Amino acid sequence: MGVSLKDIAQRAGVSLATVSNVVNGYRPVGERTRQRVQQAVDELGYTPNLSARHLRRGRTGLIALAIPELTNPYFAELADMAIREAAGLGYTLLMENTAAERGEELTLLDGAQRHIIDGLILSPVAIGREEVLARRARMPLVLIGEGVYDVPYDHVAIDNVAASRTATAHLVALGRRRIAFVGAPPGDDRQSAHLRIRGYREALAVAGIPFDLRLVASTEQFGRADGEHAMRHLLTLDSPPDAVLAYNDLTAIGALRALTRAGVRVPDDVAVVGIDDIEEGRFSNPTLTTVAPDKREIGRSAVRRLVARIEGEQGPPTHLQPAFHLVERESTGPRPSVAPRRRIRGYRG
């Protein structure tokens, strides 16, 4: 069907191997021949058949990024970075959606896609340390995010304890005392939110504020709807919170929605902080204060580690902690800037 090496070889009057060498630059080729081959390649519009190449080489040039939710902007933004980095290194990045399901994550871990991808970047949320340790597949693996630690694989994640400590400390510094946490995991402690809760507790302890379990609202997942429900619950408490740290920006936005809907003023009555710095939070009403991880660095590092392993790097697993910083916006602002800037003329009513 397509143009193959053989066609080029024929046209240029050389052998298959020579064409291959011109295309790959694996072995030197004489200048005259090189040019003749190159011309044939251009004329016929040859592109290598990757299946064949990969069959021969044993590698496919594809890597997968498995994330719990395609529709979570945090992961979309992260994937964006990762795709660019992968392309720069000559790899194509495939996105896999685990839907935060245990089965999906395990399947990927054990290499269902073996032979189609050279390596996997996984953000585990439904599986724990033991499952990762039990994995049999030898395909290179890099973990990202706060799901699983202490396993013999490269790992890239911000310091989640420090991140939530920073966010909580910010609320404390604003004079808030009843600080709630929205988006705790529903039960076991294998999950990520654990670390974020730890940071939250640490910051409270430093400030001398007693930890109040009633202010911790757990959620099934970490989407907008979950944050909204949790916040609604918190508003029913006898003495509701005056601030909220959310597990991530999405739950924070859900919380904002619940607050607005209930007529609670943000930040006047309740201040809100999220984690992730998704673009949505820069345009929400009010805009969202958040902890911004260096997504670019996370995406790049994860891809780089993986590619290094694929290309044979040995050595002990590395654990990278990209930087993060607090971004102050209206949801914790000293004063919301919602007052009209200037008079608008011409409205009805």
Add this chain to the structure above:
Amino acid sequence: MGVSLKDIAQRAGVSLATVSNVVNGYRPVGERTRQRVQQAVDELGYTPNLSARHLRRGRTGLIALAIPELTNPYFAELADMAIREAAGLGYTLLMENTAAERGEELTLLDGAQRHIIDGLILSPVAIGREEVLARRARMPLVLIGEGVYDVPYDHVAIDNVAASRTATAHLVALGRRRIAFVGAPPGDDRQSAHLRIRGYREALAVAGIPFDLRLVASTEQFGRADGEHAMRHLLTLDSPPDAVLAYNDLTAIGALRALTRAGVRVPDDVAVVGIDDIEEGRFSNPTLTTVAPDKREIGRSAVRRLVARIEGEQGPPTHLQPAFHLVERESTGPRPSVAPRRRIRGYRG
């Protein structure tokens, strides 16, 4: 490295071809042999080498979905649907980010990825009809979205004229007269917004409202920031709009942000409608009225058409128009429901 057909054949004491037939079910195999082979497969944990299979079959089982922005929730939600459908049909969907760049779109069109994907679903935004017509690659192609029409390829998109007509008519029905359009393309008419503007004009004409060019704000792209800038501009007009139809939900959300920031009440002073029905609009403040295309149907149809073509379907190109419907929320609500539902006790200040 991995377990291959040969290993299975050896262990089960049969030929390669028989193992292949068991695995594929291409030709019937006797029950006894079948079981023996199956057992060997299970014991050794065999998974077919896809590169080899694809080399032989001439197909890879990979299809690509090329979208202008990974981080646009509309496309993320669409991709989510498409991935599921593709998986159900035995294909793996690869996401490509064109970044709305002409070069990227052309490269994909001309089959840079030839040999790695069997077909392409493309949402063109930077290229026009001529470029699509000029394409040489023979790989199956399905177009989605409102970018390019009248080309000999399968196409899936809602009726954009009708969608924006519906949205505009809704604003008219609410008694609005100065209805602005946010998110017109920056100049030429090759682009999609053209159709949406046409629907907008049609609805105005039906209502007997004169078209006012000053109320059409063009933007470079169609993100939140673009909507915000455009809206800010509209607010400087001598007689500003009392309603806004935005090109999509993202620009609508940008507009909401600009309005809130300027102290303009939504929907009291200005009503806002978007198109896309992204989840974000269900949680924004105020929540966003929008035209909801049947994303599930768009994703499914596009994948199905593509797979049909890959598997040899001939016949004239089809043009599918999935359904859409208007979703009324607070941003056009007769009365915003932001009043407190019940008294919240316990706030400071």
Add this chain to the structure above:
DNA sequence: TCCGGGCTCTATAACGTTATACGGATCGCC
């Protein structure tokens, strides 16, 4: 004159799979 040794280039054997053509049973039927 002959030989070792760079250079270029070629011939060919894999890589793991599937499709085709064929071989040998077994069966039904005259």
Add this chain to the structure above:
DNA sequence: GGCGATCCGTATAACGTTATAGAGCCCGGA
């Protein structure tokens, strides 16, 4: 009992690439 038809399997040739071994050739040195 002979004959075609029907099963069930097998042997083998691709698919397009790359790595390996080696073939010519030219050159400098003995």
